[in-house]
Amino acid sequence: MADVARRSLVIAIDGPAGAGKSAVSKRLTSALGYRLLDTGALYRSVALLAQRRSVEWTDETGLAELAGALEVNFRFDGDVNRIEIFGEDVTEGIRKPEISTGASVVSSLPMVRQALLDLQRNLGKSGGVVVEGRDVGTVVFPAAEAKFYLTASDQVRAQRRYDELRANGEEVGFESTLSEMRERDERDSQRAVAPLVQAEDAILVDSSNRSLDEVVEEMLRHVRSREVALA
Numbered sequence: 001m002a003d004v005a006r007r008s009l010v011i012a013i014d015g016p017a018g019a020g021k022s023a024v025s026k027r028l029t030s031a032l033g034y035r036l037l038d039t040g041a042l043y044r045s046v047a048l049l050a051q052r053r054s055v056e057w058t059d060e061t062g063l064a065e066l067a068g069a070l071e072v073n074f075r076f077d078g079d080v081n082r083i084e085i086f087g088e089d090v091t092e093g094i095r096k097p098e099i100s101t102g103a104s105v106v107s108s109l110p111m112v113r114q115a116l117l118d119l120q121r122n123l124g125k126s127g128g129v130v131v132e133g134r135d136v137g138t139v140v141f142p143a144a145e146a147k148f149y150l151t152a153s154d155q156v157r158a159q160r161r162y163d164e165l166r167a168n169g170e171e172v173g174f175e176s177t178l179s180e181m182r183e184r185d186e187r188d189s190q191r192a193v194a195p196l197v198q199a200e201d202a203i204l205v206d207s208s209n210r211s212l213d214e215v216v217e218e219m220l221r222h223v224r225s226r227e228v229a230l231a
């Protein structure tokens with residue numbers, strides 16, 4: 001195939017928990033040779049730090065201070081996007097259910113969101129990056145060259161989350177996973193600042209009844225045409 005000029009893009013992938021954002025983002029990242037910025041991991045890191053340093057999840061000023069001072073590094077190890085904060089690997093620690101809840105709570109606080117905004121923009125500004133989260137296409141990178149809103153039914157999303165937690169040895173039930181996820185969805189989409197919402201110019205992708213391969217293929221086709229069109 002002849003070489004075609006391509007531009008390295010910022011690709012925004014937003015959507016609710018369990019829609020498949022992480023799996024899709026990893027596949028896109030490796031197919032395109034891009035970097036992956038998992039913005040949820042930043043909110044999770046703030047929640048983890050707060051728990052360790054006994055900062056209450058309601059202490060907005062204290063949490064914003066933690067967020068503003070966060071030193072973070074992502075690196076791929078096989079297909080795991082590992083995260084280090086202050087040089088310590090917290091990849092597993094930030095996935096615990098209580099940290100999921102904490103991240104959802106701290107992410108509803110405007111000062112925390114503001115404190116993480118510059119960090120996210122700095123990490124993504126050079127392009128060639130897939131950025132996954134809730135407000136990437138609406139707030140963090142409103143000028144992203146490719147935007148997707150990935151979703152799936154709540155039953156499907158809860159089943160995926162349940163399987164993932166069980167595989168990690170967590171003793172959880174399906175019903176509690178479903179109800180925690182619905183609570184989290186509610187909080188994420190009802191908050192006053194940067195709620196979870198589809199950007200007007202984002203492509204809606206429903207992964208409920210489709211394989212990962214099909215979803216990734218559709219997204220890759222779109223991204224590749226944008227890379228060429230914008231070169």
Ligand code: DC
Nearest residue numbers: 039040041043103104107133134135
């Ligand atoms: O994607 P995740 O489950 O790792 O995200 C953890 C929490 O952080 C989730 O409740 C929503 C919040 N979040 C956010 O508010 N904005 C983002 N850009 C990413 C995550």
